[in-house]
Amino acid sequence: MNAQPLEQRQHYLNVSYGFKSWLLxxxxxxxxxxxxxxxxxxxxxxxxxxxxxxxELLTPQGDLVQAETYNKLFTMHGITMIFFFLIPSIPAVxxxxxxxxxxxxxxxxxPRLNLASWYIYIIGGLFTLAAAAAGGVDTGWTFYTPYxxxxxxSNVALTVVGIFITGFSSILTGLNFVVxxxxxxxxxxxxFRLPLFxxxxxxxxxxxxxxxxxxxITLVLxxxxxxxxxxxxxxxxxxxxxxFQHMFWFYxxxxxxxxxxxxxxxxxxxxxxxxxxxAFGYSFIAASSVAIAVIGxxxxxxxxxxxxxxxxxxxxxxxxxxxxxxxxAIKVFNWTATxxxxxxxxxxxxxxxxGFIGLFTIGGLTGLFLATLGVDMHxxxxxxxxxxxxxxxxxxxxxxxxxxxxxxxPKMTGRLYPKALAKLAAITIFLxxxxxxxxxxxxxxxxxxxxxxxxxxEFQVLNVMSTAGASVLAVGYVLPLLYLIWSLRYGEVAGMNxxxxxxxxxxxxxxxxxxxxxxxxxxxxxxxxxxxxKPQAIFPQGAAEHV
Amino acid sequence: MSEANLALAHxxxxxxxxxxxxxxxxxxxxxxxxxxxxxMFLGYTAYRLAYPEAFADASNLLDVxxxxxxxxxxxxxxFTMALAVHSAAEGRRxxxxxxxxxxxxxxxxxxxxxxxxxxxxxxxxxIPGENFxxxxxxxxxxxxxxxxxxxxxxxxxFHMIIGFGLQTYLVIEAWRDRFSAAYHTPVExxxxxxxxxxxxxxxxxxxxxxxxxxx
Numbered sequence: 065m066n067a068q069p070l071e072q073r074q075h076y077l078n079v080s081y082g083f084k085s086w087l088l089x090x091x092x093x094x095x096x097x098x099x100x101x102x103x104x105x106x107x108x109x110x111x112x113x114x115x116x117x118x119x120e121l122l123t124p125q126g127d128l129v130q131a132e133t134y135n136k137l138f139t140m141h142g143i144t145m146i147f148f149f150l151i152p153s154i155p156a157v158x159x160x161x162x163x164x165x166x167x168x169x170x171x172x173x174x175p176r177l178n179l180a181s182w183y184i185y186i187i188g189g190l191f192t193l194a195a196a197a198a199g200g201v202d203t204g205w206t207f208y209t210p211y212x213x214x215x216x217x218s219n220v221a222l223t224v225v226g227i228f229i230t231g232f233s234s235i236l237t238g239l240n241f242v243v244x245x246x247x248x249x250x251x252x253x254x255x256f257r258l259p260l261f262x263x264x265x266x267x268x269x270x271x272x273x274x275x276x277x278x279x280x281i282t283l284v285l286x287x288x289x290x291x292x293x294x295x296x297x298x299x300x301x302x303x304x305x306x307x308f309q310h311m312f313w314f315y316x317x318x319x320x321x322x323x324x325x326x327x328x329x330x331x332x333x334x335x336x337x338x339x340x341x342x343a344f345g346y347s348f349i350a351a352s353s354v355a356i357a358v359i360g361x362x363x364x365x366x367x368x369x370x371x372x373x374x375x376x377x378x379x380x381x382x383x384x385x386x387x388x389x390x391x392x393a394i395k396v397f398n399w400t401a402t403x404x405x406x407x408x409x410x411x412x413x414x415x416x417x418x419g420f421i422g423l424f425t426i427g428g429l430t431g432l433f434l435a436t437l438g439v440d441m442h443x444x445x446x447x448x449x450x451x452x453x454x455x456x457x458x459x460x461x462x463x464x465x466x467x468x469x470x471x472x473x474p475k476m477t478g479r480l481y482p483k484a485l486a487k488l489a490a491i492t493i494f495l496x497x498x499x500x501x502x503x504x505x506x507x508x509x510x511x512x513x514x515x516x517x518x519x520x521x522e523f524q525v526l527n528v529m530s531t532a533g534a535s536v537l538a539v540g541y542v543l544p545l546l547y548l549i550w551s552l553r554y555g556e557v558a559g560m561n562x563x564x565x566x567x568x569x570x571x572x573x574x575x576x577x578x579x580x581x582x583x584x585x586x587x588x589x590x591x592x593x594x595x596x597x598k599p600q601a602i603f604p605q606g607a608a609e610h611v
Numbered sequence: 612m613s614e615a616n617l618a619l620a621h622x623x624x625x626x627x628x629x630x631x632x633x634x635x636x637x638x639x640x641x642x643x644x645x646x647x648x649x650x651m652f653l654g655y656t657a658y659r660l661a662y663p664e665a666f667a668d669a670s671n672l673l674d675v676x677x678x679x680x681x682x683x684x685x686x687x688x689x690f691t692m693a694l695a696v697h698s699a700a701e702g703r704r705x706x707x708x709x710x711x712x713x714x715x716x717x718x719x720x721x722x723x724x725x726x727x728x729x730x731x732x733x734x735x736x737x738i739p740g741e742n743f744x745x746x747x748x749x750x751x752x753x754x755x756x757x758x759x760x761x762x763x764x765x766x767x768x769f770h771m772i773i774g775f776g777l778q779t780y781l782v783i784e785a786w787r788d789r790f791s792a793a794y795h796t797p798v799e800x801x802x803x804x805x806x807x808x809x810x811x812x813x814x815x816x817x818x819x820x821x822x823x824x825x826x
Binding site: 173174175243244248295307 | 623631635642643648653741749752758759761
């Protein structure tokens with residue numbers, strides 16, 4: 065097949081060439097690519113750990129790896145996926161690319177700081193990879209003390225330093241977004257004309273800014289206790305291990321919202337575009353993002369129901385955890401209402417978006433089971449918990465990420481991918497995901513604990529199903545990697561607005577020029593102005609007349 | 612093109628937007644700093660509630676005079692920093708340099724006294740860890756107090772050293788005549804940072820040095 069040339073015009077990709085022009089770039093769009101390549105790398109590293117875990121669990125005995133290696137595998141899987149893939153994925157890739165474009169700015173407020181964030185992320189990643197190469201860590205991604213600070217013989221300090229460093233990348237990205245959204249909006253882009261993707265990123269940034277420093281100082285204290293034998297969390301030295309858990313979850317529960325909120329932002333863009341409808345309850349979806357960020361800071365104690373926290377604290381945290389379900393439910397209901405009587409087209413991004421609604425709903429509702437004190441006593445630390453948070457993180461965050469990548473790929477590259485293959489991959493991922501994780505709900509309910517490499521033989525059937533699903537899932541993830549790379553050269557030329565969407569980012573050529581817009585757009589209307597009667601007509605945010 | 616426009620980055624429309632963005636950025640950064648120190652303040656609070664007597668006893672190990680002198684020194688340095696910002700707003704280059712250097716001297720005095728205190732603790736085997744010796748009751752709990760003392764004042768001193776570096780950068784830039792009444796954002800931002808570091812100490816001083824004295 066012959067490659068169709070893109071139109072001869074200068075854009076951010078061909079403005080300069082060579083490694084230096086990429087590694088020293090301050091263009092937010094190029095930095096998004098740096099992140100895209102690095103988070104993809106870490107995603108597949110984390111995937112290799114997951115593959116080994118699932119292979120070991122194929123049989124009840126420990127035949128592939130022994131307990132010690134297994135502990136390291138699930139720890140490295142969790143650390144890689146959470147700190148080096150999920151947290152930076154949507155904000156640092158799609159957010160970096162789109163936040164300035166969607167609000168009509170030429171770049172983020174602090175472009176050099178943005179590049180510095182990427183380097184900080186990479187340095188943190190190298191520390192963690194070095195720890196993995198030196199033998200790994202076996203504490204679980206939660207680093208519970210005093211095991212992590214005194215007893216573990218693995219590379220805790222090196223890993224903790226890596227995560228500490230990476231945290232600053234997250235903080236600085238959040239800071240950049242907050243300042244950009246406050247100060248860099250184009251004329252006419254009022255707060256309630258902001259795309260919901262921006263609201264979601266604003267809420268995410270608040271969590272990054274206020275939560276991440278706490279995990280940073282917590283990990284410093286763990287490292288100090290480990291290296292200098294300060295008694296801060298070790299009960300043998302008069303310390304309190306529960307204090308560690310409080311401080312850890314004060315960040316790490318909101319961190320779940322760092323992962324899911326941006327995906328919810330993507331979701332709002334996809335649903336409106338492919339249903340050709342205004343967002344139902346725009347202001348409620350926008351406010352619910354902020355509500356999730358705020359309430360999300362008050363629910364951390366639900367991770368500690370069985371760890372010796374006071375029962376009364378447990379009751380309060382249980383209640384607060386129920387509260388955070390309300391803004392999440394508001395979003396789901398509003399998306400569903402947006403779909404109602406919409407003119408729906410099942411393009412690949414939309415398949416991910418619809419998958420997201422279903423999977424996130426299952427993940428969210430099972431979260432309510434876990435927020436219920438009595439039920440949590442039964443299923444705490446079982447595969448029920450594993451299934452629950454994978455429905456949120458993979459079924460929610462990764463589906464949102466994949467949907468977003470497929471939606472904005474033509475904008476980022478100027479080319480479309482093979483649509484049929486993309487739909488096939490989306491369906492494969494959906495089926496593979498459910499086959500992997502639904503059996504784990506059952507396993508957990510039947511009592512299979514997490515973090516063991518052996519299990520009673522009666523659990524084997526469900527574990528084999530889960531491993532089979534993981535293989536399907538792996539195929540689903542490798543497919544896009546292949547056809548997206550293929551499309552860089554051979555994909556059909558996309559044009560400015562292949563999905564006929566309304567956002568400002570679609571009103572500039574694909575790929576965009578370095579300054580994003582030839583002239584600063586003036587915003588004249590609300591987002592998602594899709595007239596219900598004329599599905600093909602759009603009212604772009606930056607245009608006076610409809611196109 | 613005026614001098615102010617020379618320093619305008621391409622992503623901004625005008626100097627006012629740039630100044631606004633930079634200042635907002637600094638305030639947001641300081642919010643993250645509050646949370647960062649907040650973690651240690653939380654730990655301190657938890658253990659002080661758990662071990663009030665041990666904390667009071669161990670607090671008496673600290674030299675309240677040196678702590679008070681340092682508090683005064685740091686407040687003076689905030690004052691000279693404020694004068695440096697004021698001089699920058701008036702575009703008076705020599706005064707910026709003078710007040711920055713005064714601030715740095717006061718900062719150095721603070722750090723000098725701090726490290727003298729640390730050295731003294733080292734000589735008395737009061738550094739938490741293997742060689743820790745403490746004659747009073749509940750040595751373990753006193754050790755926790757001292758762990759927080761070193762972690763919190765150490766992190767504070769680390770921030771001061773960074774501030775020292777930033778002020779050196781400002782002196783060089785002022786020397787090269789980079790600032791004017793229209794453009795002196797870095798002086799303002801680093802001023803904010805310096806005041807923040809000062810405020811942290813204002814909380815650390817009573818929490819660490821004065822606990823024993825009010826019982």
